[in-house]
Amino acid sequence: MPTMLEVQNLVKEFKRRDGDIVKAVQGVSFDIHEGEIFSLLGPNGAGKTTTISMISGLISPTEGDASIGGHSITKEPLKAKALLGVIPQEIALYPTLTARQNLEFFGRMYDITGQELVKRVDEVLEFIDLVDRQNDRVETFSGGMKRRVNIGVGLLHRPQLVYMDEPTVGVDPQSRRRILDTVLRLRDEYQMAVLYTTHLMEESQELSDRVGIIDHGKLIAVGSVGELTQQVGEEDRLVLNVGEQIVGEELLGRLKSEINGISNVSYANLAVDGAAAQGEINILATRGRKALPDVITLLNDVWIDVSSIEVREPDLEAVFLNLTGHALRD
Amino acid sequence: MQTFFNVARTELRLIFQSRAQLVNMFVISPILALVVGLGTGAITGGFSETPRLRVDWIDRDQSDLSTAFAAQLRTANSNLVLCPIDNDEDDVCRLDNRDTLDEDLARERLIDGDSLALIIVPDGFESDLLDGRSVSVTYRSNADLTASDHILETVQAVTQQISGSFVAVAVAPDAVESAEGFEFPDNASRQRYQENVYDVATELWAQDLVQVSFEQTIDVGDEDSQVSTAQIGFGQSIPGMSTMYVMFSIFPAMTALILERENWTLQRLVMTPAPRWHLVGGKIAARFVTGMIQYGILFGVAALLGISFGGDVLALVLVMMGFVFAICGLTLALATLVRSEGQANGISLLLTLTLAPLGGAWWPLDITPQFMQVIGRISPVAWAMDAFQALIFEQGGLLTVLPSVLILTAIGLVFTIIGASRFSYE
Ligand SMILES: Nc1ncnc2c1ncn2[C@@H]1O[C@H](COP(=O)(O)OP(=O)(O)O)[C@@H](O)[C@H]1O
Ligand SMILES: [Mg+2]
Numbered sequence: 001m002p003t004m005l006e007v008q009n010l011v012k013e014f015k016r017r018d019g020d021i022v023k024a025v026q027g028v029s030f031d032i033h034e035g036e037i038f039s040l041l042g043p044n045g046a047g048k049t050t051t052i053s054m055i056s057g058l059i060s061p062t063e064g065d066a067s068i069g070g071h072s073i074t075k076e077p078l079k080a081k082a083l084l085g086v087i088p089q090e091i092a093l094y095p096t097l098t099a100r101q102n103l104e105f106f107g108r109m110y111d112i113t114g115q116e117l118v119k120r121v122d123e124v125l126e127f128i129d130l131v132d133r134q135n136d137r138v139e140t141f142s143g144g145m146k147r148r149v150n151i152g153v154g155l156l157h158r159p160q161l162v163y164m165d166e167p168t169v170g171v172d173p174q175s176r177r178r179i180l181d182t183v184l185r186l187r188d189e190y191q192m193a194v195l196y197t198t199h200l201m202e203e204s205q206e207l208s209d210r211v212g213i214i215d216h217g218k219l220i221a222v223g224s225v226g227e228l229t230q231q232v233g234e235e236d237r238l239v240l241n242v243g244e245q246i247v248g249e250e251l252l253g254r255l256k257s258e259i260n261g262i263s264n265v266s267y268a269n270l271a272v273d274g275a276a277a278q279g280e281i282n283i284l285a286t287r288g289r290k291a292l293p294d295v296i297t298l299l300n301d302v303w304i305d306v307s308s309i310e311v312r313e314p315d316l317e318a319v320f321l322n323l324t325g326h327a328l329r330d
Numbered sequence: 331m332q333t334f335f336n337v338a339r340t341e342l343r344l345i346f347q348s349r350a351q352l353v354n355m356f357v358i359s360p361i362l363a364l365v366v367g368l369g370t371g372a373i374t375g376g377f378s379e380t381p382r383l384r385v386d387w388i389d390r391d392q393s394d395l396s397t398a399f400a401a402q403l404r405t406a407n408s409n410l411v412l413c414p415i416d417n418d419e420d421d422v423c424r425l426d427n428r429d430t431l432d433e434d435l436a437r438e439r440l441i442d443g444d445s446l447a448l449i450i451v452p453d454g455f456e457s458d459l460l461d462g463r464s465v466s467v468t469y470r471s472n473a474d475l476t477a478s479d480h481i482l483e484t485v486q487a488v489t490q491q492i493s494g495s496f497v498a499v500a501v502a503p504d505a506v507e508s509a510e511g512f513e514f515p516d517n518a519s520r521q522r523y524q525e526n527v528y529d530v531a532t533e534l535w536a537q538d539l540v541q542v543s544f545e546q547t548i549d550v551g552d553e554d555s556q557v558s559t560a561q562i563g564f565g566q567s568i569p570g571m572s573t574m575y576v577m578f579s580i581f582p583a584m585t586a587l588i589l590e591r592e593n594w595t596l597q598r599l600v601m602t603p604a605p606r607w608h609l610v611g612g613k614i615a616a617r618f619v620t621g622m623i624q625y626g627i628l629f630g631v632a633a634l635l636g637i638s639f640g641g642d643v644l645a646l647v648l649v650m651m652g653f654v655f656a657i658c659g660l661t662l663a664l665a666t667l668v669r670s671e672g673q674a675n676g677i678s679l680l681l682t683l684t685l686a687p688l689g690g691a692w693w694p695l696d697i698t699p700q701f702m703q704v705i706g707r708i709s710p711v712a713w714a715m716d717a718f719q720a721l722i723f724e725q726g727g728l729l730t731v732l733p734s735v736l737i738l739t740a741i742g743l744v745f746t747i748i749g750a751s752r753f754s755y756e
Contacts (some may be wrong), residue, residue: 056601082603092594094340096347108336109602153598 085162144175236288337612367567581678652738662749
């Protein structure tokens with residue numbers, strides 16, 4: 001399949017005010033083929049937005065290059081930008097303009113004019129299901145509706161590649177389902193290639209033809225969901241909920257060394273800042289069900305109560321844990 | 331270019347969507363200008379010295395009679411200053427230490443508005459008059475000949491007096507000659523003689539010995555030296571307040587850029603395939619148009635009230651364009667420096683409220699101490715106000731205001747280049 005996007009060794013270093021250098025992206029390379037959904041999966045701060053900002057020409061790479069449809073983003077930026085549909089993480093719209101005015105304005109920025117512009121705007125309004133609200137100001141919209149306009153603006157010029165940066169953050173479950181369906185329609189009905197970023201393994205798993213896993217500015221694995229989970233082999237993942245109890249490094253070490261078949265143990269506190277702890281122990285083990293009694297015994301010995309236990313088949317979360325030694329969500 | 335106009339048009343739409351902007355532009359600024367105009371009109375009109383009307387005086391005759399002519403003119407209108415002979419230590423004539431004038435220089439001074447009229451007394455003025463020949467005095471002014479001209483009226487009044495008295499002088503020797511060795515035989519013949527003298531006198535009177543020939547230099551409309559207090563007040567307040575409000579409507583563009591960054595619309599724009607200068611240029615163009623509209627509103631209101639802004643509309647518009655451009659450039663340069671909305675608001679308020687009075691937008695710089703007039707020149711407002719004053723009060727034209735326009739354009743260019751080279755998303 002022909003390549004739509006080619007990313008070669010992108011590096012981005014930010015200079016902070018205090019003079020420190022932040023290496024946000026450290027040599028990322030990958031390809032996206034025509035008509036495929038490629039997701040970039042990684043925790044907050046992994047470098048997803050920075051990578052995308054370089055590809056879309058918002059910031060210039062410290063090193064490396066990328067080309068969209070054969071046009072280098074550093075040498076022919078305008079040609080490259082013309083091929084890319086932009087759907088940023090933030091709602092990038094003029095709040096005091098109507099949905100239609102926003103679409104028309106950004107459409108003209110891609111040199112679409114006259115009757116063609118009217119036609120495309122009508123089409124997009126249909127696609128995002130906002131025909132009846134098109135003449136209302138965006139500031140009067142709900143979060144989900146704004147998201148949809150935000151998506152629509154990126155599709156007006158019928159790009160062959162769109163990027164969507166965490167489009168489901170802060171969206172209610174219903175709108176989120178709708179957005180995920182939209183992504184699939186873009187590929188299946190419009191044959192667009194999609195570069196989709198997320199920190200949610202479930203989204204990545206559902207949508208992607210291929211996944212790139214990114215952490216600390218480095219791409220640590222690329223492949224289809226099947227290829228990646230095979231890397232973890234037959235290992236199951238045990239998820240133990242320990243509530244408010246905090247689990248230290250020492251105990252994690254004991255779990256790993258004293259019980260057979262455990263390859264990786266990690267602890268994550270899922271509580272939002274300030275709230276009571278919501279501890280979760282993640283264990284990767286071959287034949288996980290067999291290791292389970294030993295795990296419970298050991299935890300009982302140190303007076304840790306387990307409120308729930310889950311045994312999961314290999315998934316992207318397990319891949320991430322296996323590759324990085326820490327959970328995706330912490 | 332389509333993307334350039336798209337950015338400019340949408341920016342204008344966003345600007346004029348703001349109710350505060352509309353109220354400021356269309357309601358508050360005219361009200362303020364009117365109130366301030368009435369105030370300054372009363373103050374400067376009531377307390378300032380009587381206006382001094384500079385008239386260039388070239389005396390080619392240097393005779394007793396030409397000197398008397400000058401004296402008569404001064405008596406007829408005490409506001410007249412004949413340059414260079416009446417110049418004082420303050421160089422009221424604006425002669426820069428010259429004590430003579432030639433015709434070329436005088437013509438230039440007329441065009442520049444340094445003098446209001448030029449009178450040339452020809453060689454042979456005295457002798458021709460004494461011989462009863464007619465004499466032609468040249469009068470030149472910028473004013474439209476059909477308009478009432480205070481100075482011209484003075485000159486005409488004096489020439490009539492001179493003609494009147496010289497008819498008598500010219501006639502008297504005739505009478506004496508014919509009377510030599512001759513006694514009137516009776517009262518009847520004396521009567522006849524007197525009638526005779528009268529006839530000769532009226533005949534000569536009809537010849538109108540001193541004639542003023544009129545020439546017009548350039549048509550700049552009315553020169554009404556009997557300036558009304560309204561004209562004085564609004565002639566200052568309309569350009570002053572509109573210049574301040576131009577700053578009020580352009581400086582906030584700094585905030586607009588910061589807001590667009592927060593809104594992420596700026597980022598989205600940067601990711602479109604439009605050249606960077608279309609984005610920057612389009613936004614500046616919109617602010618430029620806004621500034622010109624602000625000028626248009628206030629000068630339009632004043633024109634409806636019958637205030638005169640001189641005859642050179644092109645020069646007036648060029649001054650406005652120069653100033654608006656300078657402020658647009660300054661705004662762009664500052665926009666690349668400010669970091670937050672609060673900072674931007676503070677800077678725009680501070681700049682407007684210092685540059686305006688410093689440059690003479692609140693009161694004429696002429697009434698401030700000398701050092702203030704010098705310091706004021708760092709404010710682009712001063713260059714604009716100078717030019718407006720020259721056009722409104724001193725009958726200046728395009729040539730008079732050209733230096734100001736060029737300086738403002740240069741200020742605009744320098745800041746635009748600084749701003750554009752610093753403008754990058756990162
Ligand atoms: N403009 C910037 N200046 C300094 N550091 C930045 C800047 N943008 C991002 N970073 C840092 O780079 C890293 C990657 O950020 P980002 O690409 O936004 O992550 P993600 O989108 O995966 O959550 C983070 O550590 C972030 O703090
Ligand atoms: Mg991000």
